[in-house]
Amino acid sequence: MNTALLLAAAATAINFMECPKCDKRFRIAEDGQSATVNLCRLNGEGRDVLAARAEKYLKMGHKRASGDPRCPLMGWSSWNTFALNISEEIILGVAQAMATNGLKEAGYLYVNIDDGFFYGHDENGRLRWHPQRFPNGMKGTVDGIHALGLKAGTYSDAGANTCGSGNGKGDPGGVGAGLYGHDAADCRLHFNEMGFDFIKVDYCGGRYQHLDERVRYTEIANAIKATGRSDVRFNICRWAFPGTWAADIAESWRTTYDIRASWKAVHTIIGENLYLSAYAKPGHFNDMDMLEVDRIAGTFTPTFGHGTFGGDTGLTRDEETTHFGLWCILSSPLLIGCDPRSMSAESLKLVTNPYLLAMNQNDLGLQAYIAHRDGTAYMFVKDADLLFGKSRYVALYNSGDTECEFKVCAKDLDLGGRIDVFDLVERADPGPFQDVVSVKVAPHASKFYRFDAEKRLEREIYEAETAFLTDYQELKPAKDAGTAYYEEVKGTSGGVAVRQLGNRETNDMIFRNVNVLKAGTRTLEFRCRTGEDRTFLVQVDGEKPQRLAVANTQGKYVDVKLAVAFKAGVHEVRVFNPFAYTPDFDFMRLVP
Ligand code: GLA
Secondary structure (H helix, E strand, O other): OOOOEEEOOOOOOEEEEOOOOOOOOEEEOOOOOOEEEEHHHOOOOOHHHHHHHHHHHHHHOOEEEOOOOOOOOEEEEOHHHHOOOOOHHHHHHHHHHHHHOOHHHHOOOEEEOOOOOEEEEOOOOOEEEOOOOOOOOOHHHHHHHHHOOOEEEEEEEOOOOOHHHHHHOOOHHHOOOOOOOOHHHHHHHHHHHHOOOEEEEEOHHHHHOOOOHHHHHHHHHHHHHHOOOOOOEEEEOOOOOOOOOHHHHOOEEEOOOOOOOEHHHHHHHHHHOOOOHHHOEOOEEEEOOOEOOOOEOOOOOOOOOOOOOOOOOEEOHHHHHHHHHHHHHOOOOEEEOOOHHHOOHHHHHHHOOHHHHHHHOOOOOOOOEEEEEEOOEEEEEEEOOOOOOOEEEEEEEEOOOOOEEEEEEHHHHOEEEEEEEEEOOOOEEOOOEEOEEEEEEOOOOEEEEEEEEEEEOOOOEEEHHHOEEOOOOOOOOHHHHOOOEEEEOOOOHHHEEEEOOEOOOOOOEEEEEEEEOOOEEEEEEEEEEOOOOEEEEEEEOOOOOEEEEEOOOOOOOEEEEEEEEEOOEEEEEEEEOOOOEOOEEEEEEEOO
């Protein structure tokens, strides 16, 4: 059971109709108050069976996110629309809109004030509020947000200057406004005096001063703890996966440069988060940046555009759905970046879709991984209510520029028998399948489903790119840091291999959640490649490691086998070598 969602109100009517032309078995009404079952699509089942299934989904649509800290943060951030031009009036106006337009009800609770609200520190080291933007100080704004039943977020930098300050070349208010030298006093001011509930800590000042990320962010985490507030949620904004240490101190960490309202930005950000699933866990998530929803090409005036991805060219409706749905299934924080005071009904409907949100607001804390890839067609999967249960969320993402036909194989999803399907965006059941089904997906579009299967099968292929690499980081080039990395390699399964593993104890690869259904001696096959004779160690559940030698494979991938006696249940398989590099790995196979 996903306990992160609360039932808002009892679900109601099931209607019946006969529509030979309709291809859906049942559909949930737009207002979520009723479901209509199509008696022409019973497929040999009793009408009661289908009605019960329709009712289950109708009820599911009444569940609401509750702000559970095990789930990604939901809310709004000022930056994408307003940049530095913020004020008490804007922030409270947005909060008011969120409290009344359905956003708060759907679980968007955080109103995050980004860069621009401060004016350096005074001679006593007290942070000053910007005299024009917040002439009344900050307390009234935070109290006003709280009075609406919402939470308030603040912003700073790990260094002395914030990003908007341009380190002296931009907004003067951001110069010397960062946390550097002020950790304790600023944290007391933000969390005890003002009552903020969240902080995003940027790194423009930190980078300028060549500070060490791990040291600085740990100091800041400790200063937050020292305020006595254990409910403050902390975001590291270092624009690249910082390292697995981030999950020990923060609830989310930015993995890329700033998003823009363009397919180029959305597509690139998804690309940079494809292989980070192992680093998410309940309460700790990869942050794909704020949402550029409601920026449909041709319907808005681009606000400003700079940085890595250029200007705001806008998205198509398909691209917007891909953007939001993938942020949901990949368990990114969901921070709306448009202006909630004037949001279009279509975008509001998308971001409050309870079925998409249930993928994100899930106490299992899972980020979907790629179960199958064919060129630019990606199939993601993650468990729905129970680890290793029979219900799974599936996304079919066509990142390419032409229509694509997905062949969805149940086996790739570790599912078997009859599979019932619910389309989360259409809010309808397109009918069941067994073994394989074809689905056409338009360019840049995605389909999002919940599959309810008869059987959960044992996973056979554990792609190296879905494993936890303890030393994985993106702050320094992997070659210089000597840390493992993912690389596109032609001919490998999933198109990606893990390279540069080993040579120190912690530069290892761990497959967590290896679920063995039946006890017995089983074979683990490691598909790997090396240009010289190398060895690696395999350790199961922390027991004595087994050493495996691999002679130069002359550029080819080979299978190296190990017999392991497994008890039924969940196991951890660790691959490592403290003293020398291991071969490169494509995947591990648990031979059925
Ligand atoms: C950086 C961050 C953005 C935003 C701006 C504010 O660029 O990555 O998300 O906070 O700073 O200046």
